[in-house]
Each structure stands twice: as structure tokens, then as C-alpha cells.
Amino acid sequence: MTTAPATPGLATAADPILSVRGLSVEYEASRPGFWSKPTRVQALRDISFDIRPGETLGLVGESGSGKTTIGRAVLRRIDTSDGRILFKGQDITNVRGEALRKLRRHMQLVFQDPYASLNPRMRVLDIVAEPLIVHGIVRSAEEARDQIGELLRLTGLPRDAHDRFPHAFSGGQRQRIGIARALALKPEFIVADEPVSALDVSVRAQVVNLLQDLQKELGLAYLFIAHDLSVVRHISHRVAILHSGRLVEIADRDTLYENPLHPYTEALLSAVPVPHPRTQRARKRLIYKGDIPDVAHWPTGCHFHARCPHATERCSLQVPPLVRKAPDHQVACWHR
Amino acid sequence: MGLFILRRLFQGFLVVLGVTLVVFVATRMVGDPAQVMLPLSATAEQRAAFEHKFGLDRPMAEQFVDFIGDLATFDFGESMWQRRPAMDVIAGRLPNTLKLIAAGLGLAIVLALPLGALAAIRPGGFADRITVFLGLFGLSLPQFWLGLLLIMVFAVTFKVLPTSGYGGWTHFILPAVTLALPAAARLMMLVRSSVIDELNQQYVRTARAKGLRFPQVLFGHALRNALVPFITLAGWEFISALAGYTVVVETVFAWPGLGLTAMQAIKFSDLFLLQAIVFTVAIGIVLVNIVLDVIYKLIDPRIKLA
Amino acid sequence: AEITIAVGSEASTLDPQKRDDGGERAINDNIYETLLARTPAGELVPGLAEALPTQVDPLTWEFKLRPNIKFTNGEAFNADAVVKSVARIIDPNFASEQMSYFGTIAKAEKVDDLTVRVVTTGPDPILPSRMYWMKMVPATYSDDPAFQTEPAGTGPYKLSTWTRGQEVVLEKNPDYWGDAPSIDTVRFRFIGESGTRMAGLMAGELDVITNLLPEFVESVPKSAAVQGVETSVIILSTENEATKDERVRKALNLAIDRQALADSLYSGFALPTKGQLVNPRAFGFNTALQPYPYDPEQAKALIKEAGAEGKTVTLVGEAGRWLKDRELIEAVGNYWEEAGVKVDYRIEEFGEYLNQLFDRKKRPDAVFVVNSNELLDADREMSFAYMPNGTASSNNDPDLAAWVPAARVETDVEKRKGIYAQATQKAHDHYYLVPLLNMQDVYGFSARLEWQPRVDAKLLAKEMKVTE
Amino acid sequence: MAVISPAVPTAAAKPRAGSFSALAAELWHDKAGLFGFAIIVLLIVLAFIAPLITPYDPALQSVAARLKPPVWMAKGSWEHLLGTDHLGRDVLSRVMAGARTSLIVGVSVVLLAGSFGVLVGLFAGFKGGRTDAVLMRLVDIQVAFPGLLMILLIVSVIGPSMTTMIVVLAITNWMIYARVVRGIVLSVRQTPYVEAAEVIGCKPARVIFKHILPNLTSPLLTLGILEFTNIVLAEAAMSFLGLGVQPPATSWGLDVANGKDYIFVAWWLITFPGLSISVTVLAINLFANWLRVTTDPQEREKRFARAKAAERRRAGRTAPTPVEA
Amino acid sequence: MDAISEMPLLEVERLQVEFDTRAGIVHGLRGVDLSIRRGETLALVGESGSGKSVTAQAVMGLIDVPGRIAGGDIRWKGQSLLKGDGPRRAKDIRGKEVALIFQDPMTSLNPLITIGAQIGEVLQRHLGMTKAQARIRVLELLEAVGIPAPPRRAAQYPHELSGGMRQRVMIAMAIACEPQLLIADEPTTALDVTIQAQVLELIAGLQETLKLSVILITHDLGVVAGLCQRVAVMYAGRIVETGLADDLFERPSHPYTQGLIRSTPRLDDRLERLVSIEGAPPSLLAPPRGCAFEPRCPIAEARCGTEPPLAIVHAGASAACWKPSQPAWRDVPASAEPAPVS
Ligand SMILES: Nc1ncnc2c1ncn2[C@@H]1O[C@H](COP(=O)(O)OP(=O)(O)OP(=O)(O)O)[C@@H](O)[C@H]1O
Ligand SMILES: Nc1ncnc2c1ncn2[C@@H]1O[C@H](COP(=O)(O)OP(=O)(O)OP(=O)(O)O)[C@@H](O)[C@H]1O
Ligand SMILES: [Mg+2]
Ligand SMILES: [Mg+2]
Ligand code: NI
Secondary structure, eight states: OOSTTTOTTGGGGSOOSEEEEEEEEEEEEEOSSSSSOOEEEEEEEEEEEEEOTTOEEEEEEOTTSSHHHHHHHHTTSSOOSEEEEEETTEEOTTOOHHHHHHHTTTEEEEOSOTTTSSOTTSOHHHHHHHHHHHTTSOSSTGGGHHHHHHHHHHTTOOGGGGGSOGGGSOHHHHHHHHHHHHHTTOOSEEEEESTTTTSOHHHHHHHHHHHHHHHHHHOOEEEEEESOHHHHHHHOSEEEEEETTEEEEEEEHHHHHHSOOSHHHHHHHHHSOOSOHHHHHHSOOOOOOSOOOOGGGOOSSOTTTTTOTTOOHHHHHSOOOOEEEETTEEEOOTTO | OHHHHHHHHHHHHHHHHHHHHHHHHHHHHHOOHHHHHSOTTOOHHHHHHHHHHTTTTSOHHHHHHHHHHHHHTTOOOBOTTTOSBHHHHHHHHHHHHHHHHHHHHHHHHHHHHHHHHHHHHSTTSHHHHHHHHHHHHHHHSOHHHHHHHHIIIIIIISOOSOSSSSOSTHHHHHHHHHHHHHHHHHHHHHHHHHHHHHHTSHHHHHHHHTTOOHHIIIIIIIIHHHHHHHHHHHHHHHHHIIIIITHHHHHHHTOOSHHHHHHHHHHTTOHHHHHHHHHHHHHHHHHHHHHHHHHHHHHOTTOOOO | OEEEEEESSOOSOOOTTTOOOHHHHHHHHHHOOBSEEEOTTSOEEESSBSSOOEEEETTEEEEEBOSSEEOTTSOEESHHHHHHHHHHHHOTTTOOTTHHHHTTEEEEEEEETTEEEEEESSOOTTHHHHHTTOBOOOTTGGGSGGGGTSOOOSSSEEEEEEETTTEEEEEEOTTOSSOOOSOOEEEEEEOOOHHHHHHHHHTTSOSEESSOOGGGGGTSSEEEEEEEEEEEEEEEOSSSTTTOSHHHHHHHHHTOOHHHIIIIITTTOEEEOOSSSSOTTSBTOOTTOOOOOOOHHHHHHHHHHTTOTTOEEEEEEESSSSTTHHHHHHHHHHHHHHHTOEEEEEEEOHHHHHHHHHOSSSOOSEEEEEEEOSSOBTHHHIIIIISTTSSSOOOOOHHHHHHHHHHHHOOOHHHHHHHHHHHHHHHHHHTOEEEEEEEEEEEEEOTTEEOOOOTTOOOOGGGOEEOO | OOOOOOOOOOOOOOOOTTSHHHHHHHHHHOHHHHHHHHHHHHHHHHHHHHHHHOSSOTTOOOGGGTTOOOTTSTTOOTTSTTOBOTTSOBHHHHHHHHHHHHHHHHHHHHHHHHHHHHHHHHHHHHHOHHHHHHHHHHHHHHHHSOHHHHHHHHHHHHOOOHHHHHHHHHHHHSHHHHHHHHHHHHHHHHSHHHHHHHHTTOOHHHIIIIIIHHHHHHHHHHHHHHHHHHHHHHHHHHHHTTOSOOTTSOOHHHHHHHHGGGTTTOHHHHHHHHHHHHHHHHHHHHHHHHHHHHHSHHHHHHHHHHHHHHHHHHHHHHOOSOOOO | OHHHHSOOSEEEEEEEEEEEETTEEEEEEEEEEEEEOTTOEEEEEEOTTSSHHHHHHHHHTOOOTTEEEEEEEEEETTEESSSTTHHHHHHHHBTTTEEEEOSOTTTSSOTTSOHHHHHHHHHHHHHOOOHHHHHHHHHHHHHHTTOSSHHHHHTSOGGGSOHHHHHHHHHHHHHTTOOSEEEEESTTTTSOHHHHHHHHHHHHHHHHHHTOEEEEEESOHHHHHHHOSEEEEEETTEEEEEEEHHHHHHSOOSHHHHHHHHHSOOTTOOOSSOOOOOSOOOOTTSOOSSOTTGGGOTTOOGGGGSOOOOEEEETTEEEOOSSTTOOSSTTSOGGGSOOOOO
């Protein structure tokens, strides 16, 4: 049905559309005084990955681990403190101003919250046409009516959606409006930041399927951020696991789900409940004591060492690098 | 905390400095004190002598350097109007104003907290509508009018309270009430709306789900959490009273306070006294702000004093 | 008995020679005394001097002092005290604000313990009046810094307490040389707002309030009025476009119904001026002059004739310093507009008002002032408003420029009177001024107080009585 | 068990929420708000047509007709419904004319201070970082500046007049707008749809004006209206202290100040202008109260539900069992 | 099973809750029937807006303006909490015998009060403990919910704790008076998977040791599967199906339940395309007269225009459907056919 399972190697052939190399991001946490230097929190440290055209990279991690931050950094919504971001081979780490605005035509964002991400005061037509207007492709929303109609059809919205306001739509439909807006500029790459987390199970599938169909039709590449491992499994070609600001494992989807290497990935996978009583009861679950480390006070060494059953002295002192264990499988652990 | 206070004191110092500079320039433009202070018939020589005595005949820059020098020693020169050190004049008046503010604001707080909480229990209910109306009414009374009215009723007609002046506690009642009513109304409305807000918070639901009795939910949780905005506004009331807004009350009740003195200092173009008053008040405001921040910290553990 | 008197402003010092403000005067008039005094009606009588002074030569006046008088600090009142008082007040370093009253005095000399001569720089016919204004201070103690706050005088009262910002309390001086006053304690309270003062009187907290609004005479328990020393006037500029035409100035004078203003605005507690600024009680008052009549028709005609119809007259004034000043200004302006000119009211803040008043280069078309004359001598009005280059005058009449200084040194009483008559007549005929009203001082009393207010507006507690 | 579901009536035709007639109906039900609204309309109308309908020229003096009491008092006459003042001017005419001053001063100050404060707030909130810190520190300094003293100072430098007063009040009142706007901008900037606008490549101006500004209208409206009441009171207080409007212009505060000396013989001099201030401010407050609730969707819903609950309670007294819908 | 013969602890009967909104009356609950026995774990599942939280709030007496209980009854151990002197008795029952945990632990604690004091409050209120007594018990409770270093934690404020810890505090507060029934309204949705597992484990443990009855509200079928004996499925303000968990997952009777299970993505399956239920739940402003699921139901027919009663389909399972147990989708597992009770 989709390209993904049959041809995992297909995308490899092409050059990556997006390459991230050694990316680090810091946030200014607070400025104690006007003259004093702001204190900084490291949100991301030394992140590297590639996304190839037409490919979906699933990004999974706990809340606060920095998923959104990666998305924002890649879209150049925040400045990086280190590392490089290459988009179609071009270094975009430091573009800003008008050049950045131009770049927006090629990369877009789909938001988590279908309710808050649409301006309640604008008609659907205006919302979807806005990218075209600000990039000077059309002069008014009316001019783009037909073009927008096509987008609405593509995203499965009713034909009469044009002149209605967002509040007249259900959550799933709103998410489609958001996707239509993202597609208006015909981007090659879309960051989808938890696009289905706020939706009910019964409609979640609609959006996931839509994203998959669009990918097939338009050859889009996705950075698909989610915390729900089951959904990620359905849409991704490859999956990256993020843990408190570091990538701990990145692999081809099936490899990761069937043969996780990092203890954190294992814990994550085992913690996901399966909606089948007997199976669920029979499952062996790894429940590790302890909490997710706090960004402001990251531990030394491997960030997982406090909760890890395999942790040794070394784990608490040295940061394990991300090493390649198989052609498409990298992991950051001293013990694997 | 100590560091925080130090830093705030330093910032406050800058603010005070800025304020004083503005006042220095502004006061030089107010008018010629020699004309105002001396009788209409004073001769030119007398005027010159006067200006010389107060150093007003020197270039502005020179005066300014002197002024800054004296600032360091809290010396604001002699009040031209009272002919004694400006700081002495203030020392005599400031306590009266502070007492008035304390009485007025204290009364306002005592009125506002229970009434606001009462109104918030059932928004739109009878008690609420009555208190809101009273509150809005209190907000709408011009203070000078209210003061005159109170004097008419309580001092002249019923002769139960003194009409004006400073003295025993009976003298405090009318001015304090006049000062308190609008402030009480503002505070009351704030208490009401923030308690309503707090009562809608999830943690209040938790408290109710715990089976706590309503008074405890109201006073132990909602009202307590409503205190932060309340303190902000109460502090603001204090500051604005300090910043001269007592002058109307002081005028109506012949209250020997700082506001009235400031009015007179301006009337007499008493530069030195004016500078000293503004300086004192600015310091007062800065201090009040610091105290407020510390109070916030005591109430709300989430606030970091940094 | 104890009484409470409300005054508008607080004394800034209790040194009787330093400042020139009403708050200080009200108190010190009861503590200190002068060589000469006046009866309530204004007649000069001996005070600390035994008799009126005698003139030794045109520049020298001799005073005989009463014996056996002591200041409350124990110092004796004698020639030394007088010499000291004079020397102190005219010392340029002392910078007394009262110097305008004593500018002509050169020195005082002791003849013997009870005889003093006062020497003037030129002939000064009004020296006796001046000495009625100079309070006598003790010879030694007056150099003490404490003197400013702890006064010691020869008067019927001495200071008991002074609570800054609130009140000054005086108590009877047991060693007073004159008749013992009937009031034991006098309390002065400082209340700026007239409404608040009224309230205090109505509530029975106050016994005497000054500057009672005439409307309230009916409402207060008791009241009294006396011809005061203040006269309101509008000074017209003879240079300015709008007012240089004499016909216009005349019209502006004829347009005003002074009697109506006095009757309604001041409820009758003011009198229309008799065509001059000089106070009717003062030396030099010209009895020959008549009030300008109220003739709106002629005023209109004159304005038309002068081609001033619709021209703007700038009327500079202030508000709040004198009784009903703003109302009076507005009312006068209104009359003028009826006569056909446009009035540009400039009610300025007091400092700015003074700037305009004193600005010799740019005279406003019309300035409103209230002149007060405590010395009761026409020289005051003359040098203030009549003589070109006077403090507030706006004409350049060469005659007036010559006459006024001449009168100032003329010691022959009749000749002096003659010069003033000429001067007032000239100003009257050329309409340099728009004299408005002679004000009366109106006092409000509590029911128990009995007192006849004085022409010189002094609040002398020793003359007061209470009935219980 | 068999539950027979109660018949559910289809929702009756209702005015579309948010439409004008719905608003009007809502206002009609809030008597206090309606009262406020009516007074405000009256005030505005008065301010515009006062010169046409005042019985007398408000500055017209008649020394002969001074201090006439209102018509219902013993010596009152129909000529002067609310009596005359100490210069024989018609109090009713002056009260009507005073509305104009209050309105002009209030509106100008709110507009002036509002636009400046909004600009500063927008700029600070949108730029963030150091700009924000500097601007907000400026606001702090100005807030720490003794407000009334500042007013007194400026007025004594420039001299009192209506323009001076407007400028001075604007100078001392813009900070609140800056703070409120900055706060809203900061929070609205965080909302996804504003982020979305930036991501699709909107220029900052478009983001601010198309996406952020509309969020400001209702809080600013409410704030502006409440500030308006403060200005009316401040204008009155300044005029009372002699630093405000200068004659022959009139203002309620000025009239109270002029009349205060006559409080014992002519109570109507301070009563009518004083009452006008009170009623105006009260009316605006009542209306603003209604408006605040109406522009806050959550509060608006609650108000509706409370009204319903009260209705039901009243109905409940006659029919105690809950009616099944 | 013993529990079955016993009298139910809590019974909800034909409960109706309505909300007054300007758009009209929202029929939040439209006759909910529910009962739970001692020691039983019941899951309440359903789409967002189906009325799960409102049910819990109604039981806890937290329905407030704009909402109101418009009909039906809630009985605790056989005695009504709504009628007669019920409301008064309810005050002492709530918080003591029935306790509630909210979804969002971030906002459910008072930020200005130490967690120790917040837990202690319940003890003082219901068990009449003194402050000192309460303090000791608080430490035990914190220990019991697995919070390390209780004395230090008790003196901390909510913002100093992580989300998982706060939820544990909420649980400690709920079990403080050893209630008989614990209602947990989506206790783990705001938490991460690994922490979620910890909390669920904790609830399961407590249920065992304290012999608690638990109503677990969730929309995550996976959570239900691990923890609950019985499941009630809600749709548009009604219970559309109840049954034992094992049965219900294997043989869902109501088409909605079938759809729900079918669209839940599973970690352990490899379907490339997710499936969903087309359409959206009906507006509760004007709920349909008939079966509320009818517009979305692939096997709807004419009689679905009248409301089906909640009727027993097979032992231990009831469904509100005219065509219960018929597979509504072709890809629904074959086990959906009626089968004898095992
Ligand atoms: N503007 C900011 N200022 C300071 N710190 C921030 C800011 N935004 C995010 N952070 C911190 O950076 C870390 C990473 O945040 P991020 O939003 O990327 O997490 P996430 O993985 O997307 O989490 P979630 O699943 O909750 O969306 C968090 O700990 C967060 O507290
Ligand atoms: N305060 C309210 N005003 C109006 N309607 C309300 C209110 N609270 C709840 N409702 C309505 O009641 C219905 C049930 O809401 P409820 O919160 O019980 O849903 P839920 O099943 O808990 O959903 P979720 O999974 O999103 O928590 C919803 O349709 C909702 O719109
Ligand atoms: Mg995120
Ligand atoms: Mg819920
Ligand atoms: Ni049934």
C-alpha cells in the first residue's frame, strides 16, 4: 500500500534533503539582572542525522527531551549554538532575514494543537492562502480560490470549507486545514510536530493516512515528531530516539522495533501498553525507577545512567558517542 | 536574598538618580523663586540678594555639580519658603502622611478582603451584586467631593468628629475614610475577581474533591492564592498615595502632610524643598517595591528572587 | 478663656523681622510690639513710645520710650533694644523681606536709655507710619539662633507651643505692661481651604476665621467686617495696541458696574473705588475724585469710535490668592466684552503671573492686581502703580514720573497732599488704571466671641473677649 | 434495563452568537450595563450637541442672578432649573458643557497615552531581549516617578490649560498600556497560530497587525474604558487643585472647585457637577464591567449560565422537581 | 466470583447532566448507568467529550455552574447522594470514602502550599487528626506511593516536583483516608510512557493492598487492557457497552467499541495503514433521538433511528445496540461473533 515497507533502501540512493551535523541548542533560561549574562540551558547536544527525499524520520522521546527544539532548529526558528544544518546541500545554519523567508517556501511545519494553530479570526480560505500571499504568489485570497480548492480536496476537506471559520470544524478537520496551509507553498520537507497527539484515536488514523498519501503523491520528506511509538511505527521509514537532549539510537524502523539496542529504547518499547488484555498481561515490562533528568541540571556522562540497570562507573562519567552498529543502526551506549 | 536586595537597591539608586535629575532641570524652569518668595514690592537689590543667598545666580552647570555633591550627604539645602533645612521640613511632614496612608490603606484592606471574598462566593448572586455596585460606586466618587461631604455630615451637622487638622485618633477618621473608600473599592473588586479566578482553578477542584469544607477552600486556598495580585495592587495604592495622591485629602482636611507641602513648595517655587521631596518620595517608592518583592517571595514559593 | 483662630498659612519662622508673610504676622502681632500703634480705626497712637515722635530735623526723628518694660526673656526694653531692632532689620546681610517698608532708614542712635533718634537717608514724611510696622526685638537674645523659634517680645502674649504644620499656642504674658487681656490662651491653626475653615467655625472648633466669604455672613454664628487695606485694580498699558487709545481706556472704565459687583459678588462687603487706587483711609486719598460712572452705552460708543470693536484685550490675572479674584476677573472681562472688545483671559499660575507682572519690556494689555497698603500712605500706591517704572505700572507719564519721587521726600504735609492730589487727578483723567473695589475684611466669629476687627487687619487677641 | 430516552427537542432558533442583535439582547438583560451604556450614549450626545441645546451660554454671567437655587427650592425659578453659580451662570448649562470637557480630555488622553503605550508595548513584546529589557526598565522608572508630583511640576512649568492637562495626563498614564500590551504580545507570540504565521514567512509587520493586534482589541478596549474613568477623575482633581481647565472653559472638576467655597450656602454648586462626575464614572464602570465579561468568552458563558441558574431557581419555587429536557 | 453477589458500592442510575451555554443546552450525560462493586477495577473509556470526566465529577459532587444534574441518581452503598439528606452525607463521604485523582497533576495542586500540608489537610478534615499526627501519616503515605526521602519532599512545593512525582502526591492524597473507591480521571495522559508505566504499576499495587475499587478513566485502550477487570464504553453521554475486559477486547459487541479497538494502533502489528471511524461524534447540543452512533455506523438500519436500550448481550456483557455483536467492519477479527461464555 505504501512505499515504505517494500523498499526501505529506496531513499538511500538519493542525497539527503536535510543533514544535521553536531547540532547543539541552548535556551536563555532567565536573566537575573539587566546587566548580568543570562543563564543558559542546554536543550540539545551534538545531534546528527539525515533525512532523504521522500523519507519519514520518526523522532521519539519523552516530554522535554528536545523534540520540538530539533524541529524549531531545523526550521531556523531558533538559533543554534553549535553544529550545522544543511538543506539540499546548502548550509542554512545562519540564514536569516529575507533569505530565511524565501527558505520557508521549501520547508513547512504542521503543529500539534489543531485548535490553537489556526487563527480563529480568519476564514479557512484566508488561512490557507496566507503563505501564497506573503510570498507574493497571489495578491489576494480570492485570486487563489481555485488553487486553494485543489488543496482542500487533496487534504480531504469539504468543498464548502472555504468561507467557514476554524471553529466550525472538528479536530481532525482542523488538522487537515493546517496541513493544507503547510502544503500551499509546495514544500519538499515538512516538520510535523506531534500532529496527532491531540486527536482522538478514532480520527488519528485519518491524519496519519493523509500524511502518508501526500508523501506518496508529492514526494515529501517528513520529520515526524511523536511520543506515541505505535503511531511512529506506522508512518516512519527510520526512527530516532531522543533522550534528554541527545540522540541515543537511530535506526531503520523494523530494526529499531524488533532489535532495540539502547536500554532506554527497550524501556520505552516495553512501557507502551498493548490494547489486548491477555497479551498485555503476558508482556514482560521493564519499569525503571526514577525520573527523567531535568534540562537545567543534566547529569554527567550518559543521561540515562541513573535509571539504567546496566549502568557502570563509566556511564556516569563519560558520554557515550553515537556509533554505527549496523548499516542503518546507530546507538549511543557503552554496553552495546 | 541579601544579594537580591543589594541588586535591587542599586537599581533603585539609579532610578532615584534619574528622577532627581529630571526634577533638578524641571524645577529650574518652574519660575523665579525670588519673585515668588519676596513681596510684590521688593526691590531689585533685594531680589539679587535673595538669588545670591541661594546660589541661583550661578550658572546652571555649577549649581548642578554642587547639587550632586550635596546629594551624597543628603543635604538638600535650605527650604526657601521655610528657611530651614529642607530635610527638616520633610522630617516633620512625612510621618503625618505615612500615618494617614497607613490608616487609610489599612482600613481599605480590612474592608476589601472580606467583602471581595464574600462577593466571589456566588458571582452574580445577591451579595455579589450589592458589593460590586458599592465597589463601583466607591470608585466613582471624586475624593475632594467625598471629603467635603463627610465633613458636612459628621463634623458640621452631627459634630461627632473634628472637621480638620492633625491630632488625636478622632482626627484620623474622616481623612482616612476619604482616602480609603476609592482604594477599598479598587482592592475589593480585585479580590473579588481574583478569588473568582482562583475558585475556577483545578487545585480548588482538588480541594473540594478532598471533601474540605467550603470556608477552608475559600480562605485556605482561593483567598490565599489571590493574595499575590492583591499585594501588588495594595502596594501600588501605597506607592501612588506616597507619590502625592494624598494631596487632595490633605488639602481638604488641612492635614499637615507631604502632599500639601509639595503643593506649597511648587506654589512658592521652593526648588530645594521640591527636590528634596521628590528625592524622598522616589526613595520611598523604591523601598516599597523591594519590600513588595520580598513579600511576594514569602507568599509564593515559585518566585525566584534573582 | 481660650480661643482658636484659623489662619490660611503657617508661619515659616517666628522671627518678627525676617519674613513678610501673613501667617507669621498674625502670631507675632500678639507677641511683639512696635513703637507706635494704631487704634482699631487706624489712627496712629503711641505704642512702646511714650508719645508720637518729634522731628529734630528733616532727616531725624526722636522717640521717647516707655520705662520699665521687659521682654519675656528678661531683657529690658530700652534704647539699646530699639537701636538693635533698627540695625538688625536694615542690615543687608540679614536680608529682611520687610525691607520695602524700611528702605529709607539710615540708622538709629541712642540718646539716653529711654530716648532714641531714627535717621533717614532723605526726608521721609511717613517715618512714623513705618515705625508702626517695625517690631521691637531684644538687644542680645535676637542674635541667638533659637530666637527664630522661641520668640521673646514685650507684647501681651508669649509662645507656649509650636507644633509645626498644625498649630501655635500663645499664652498670656503675666508681666505685660499694659492692661491684662481677657483671653488666657490663643490657639492659631493653619487651614488653607476656606471651605474647611468654614466647617471648623460651623462645628464650633474655631472662634475666628479670616477672609470669610461675604456670602457666608448669613450662615456663620457671628460676623464682622471692616474697611480693609486691599484694593483691586486693573492696570492698563498705555503702549499696547489695544489700550493705548485713551477712549478705549475710558470705555473699559465706564463699562464696569462697580456697585453691582460690590453688591452681588461681595454681598456688599466692598465699596466702589473713588476713581483712584489710593485707599480711602490712607494719607493722600483724593477726596475730590468721584467714582467712574457705569455707562455701558457710552462705553460701547467709545469703543466703536476708537475703532476697537472686536479687538482683543489680554487680561492677565491669577486665581486663589485674593478673595474672589477669579470671579472678579471673569466678571470684569464679561463687562468688557459687552462693551465690544474681545477678552483673552490669561489666568496664570502665580509664578508665571508674577513674571508677566514684573516684565518691564512686555506689558500685558491689562493686569489684574490687588494692592494692599498696610502703612496707609499713598506712596505705596504711587510707586506701585502710578509712577512710570513702578513695580506694576504701565504708563510713561512724565508728570507722574516727576511728582511721585518729589512727594516722597516732601516733609510738608500739606504740600505732599497737594502733589498726590495732582497725581491721582492726572491718572484719573487719562484712565491709566481701572480701579475696581475697596475690599472689606470680613471675619467669621463663633457665637461667644466679641471683637471689633481692625482697619490694619491685625488679629490682636488682647482686644478680644468671649462670653461664656 | 430499558431506558426510554427522553425526547430531545431540537435547539430552538437562536440569534447567532456574536451577532449584533445577540449582543444587544445580552446588554438588555444586564440592567446595570444597560444603564451604563445609556449614560455613556447620553454623555457623547451631550458632548456633541451641548452648544446647541444648553439653555444659556455656560459662560454667560449675570451678576444680578447669582446663587439662585434649583427650581424645586423655595427661591428657585424655572429660568434656571439647577440654579446659578456664584457668577450667575446657569448650572444646568455648565453641567452640560462640562460633559464635553470630560469627554475631550478623557478621549484624548486615552488615545494619546494608549497609542504611545501600545507602540512601546508592541515593540518591547515583539523585539524581546535587550530592547524589551530597556523599554520595560523605562516603564519602571516612570512608574517609580512620583506621579502627582510630576504632574504638578510640569503644570507649573508650562502653565495650566486643557492642552497641558491632556499632555501631562498622557505622559503619566501610558505605562499601563505598555505593560498590558507587552504581556499579551508575549503570550500571544507563544500561541501556535502566530508561530504558524512566522513559519509560513509572514513579515513581522504582518504578524503584528494581522495576527497579534486583533487579540489586543478587547483587552485594550476594556482597559481604555477603565482608564477613561480614571482620567475623568484625574481631570476633576487637577481642576480642583487649580491646575486643570482654565475659564471661560468649564469642567465638572473646575465647577466643584469653584463651588466648594460655597458649600454652606449653595450646595447645588458642587452637588451637580460632583454628581455628574460620579454618575459618569459609575456608568462607565458598569458598562466596562459588562464589556469585560462579554469580551471574555469564558466569563460570558458563565454569566449566561448563572443567569439561567437563577432563573431556574426562581422557577423551581413553583415547580420543585427538575424538568427533564 | 464473590464480588458479584455483593451489593454494589456505587451505583449511577440514569444520570443526566446538562450545561447551560449560550448556544443552547449541552446534554453532557444523557442517562448514564454504571455500578461498581467492592474491589473491582472498572475502566471508563470513550472518545474525548463523551462524558467520562463529567461522570466522575458528578459522583464527586463537583458539577458546578454552568452544569447541573438534571435527572437520575447516584447511590453510595445503596443510599442516594442526591436526594433527601444525601447531599449532606455526601460531604463526609467525598474525599474520605471516595477519592478522585485528576488528569493534570501540574495544576491540580495548590502551588503555594507544601505538598505535606496539602495531604495533611485531608487527614485533619476527615480523620480529625492534629497537625502533628497528620505530619507523621503524611510521611508514611509518601513512602507508600514511592516518593523517596519523604521528610524532605513533604516540605517542598509542587513546582519543585516532576510531573510523575506530583501525580504520586495526588495519589497519596487520594488514599490518605483509605477510601473504598478511587476514581482516576486519566491519571497518566500527561505523563511520559515510562513514567506512566510506573504510576499504573503503583495504582495496581495499591488496589491490591488496600482492596480498593478503582474507576479508571482513560482513552488509551492499552492502559485498560493491563489494569482493569471490567470496561464501560461511553459514547455521546451514554454508556454504550459494558463487559469484562478480556471478553470485550476479543468480542466487542457495539459497533463503536469495534471501531475503537480497530483504530487503536498497536505496537505489535505491522499494518501499514491505520484505520479510523469516519465522521465525528454528534453534537450534544441536539443529540440525535436514536442511537447516537448511527450516522457513523456502517451497519445502521432503520430501527437505529430509535434509541437502543443497554441490554445484556451475553453473560457479563451489555450493549446499547439493535444489532449487537455483529461485525460492523469486514476487517474486525472473526472472534467478534457471539461465542459461549467461557
Ligand atoms: N523558550 C525556552 N526557553 C527556555 N527553555 C526552553 C524553551 N523551550 C524549551 N525549553 C526547554 O528545552 C527542553 C526541550 O524542550 P522541547 O520543547 O524541545 O521538548 P519536547 O521534546 O518537544 O517536549 P514535549 O513532548 O513536551 O513537546 C525542555 O526541557 C524545555 O524546558
Ligand atoms: N463547563 C462546561 N460547559 C459546557 N459543556 C461542558 C462543560 N464541561 C463539559 N461539557 C461538555 O460535556 C461533555 C462531556 O465532557 P467530559 O469532560 O466529560 O468529556 P471526557 O469524556 O472527559 O473527554 P476527555 O477525554 O476530553 O477528557 C462534552 O461534550 C463537553 O463539551
Ligand atoms: Mg514538543
Ligand atoms: Mg476528561
Ligand atoms: Ni435501561
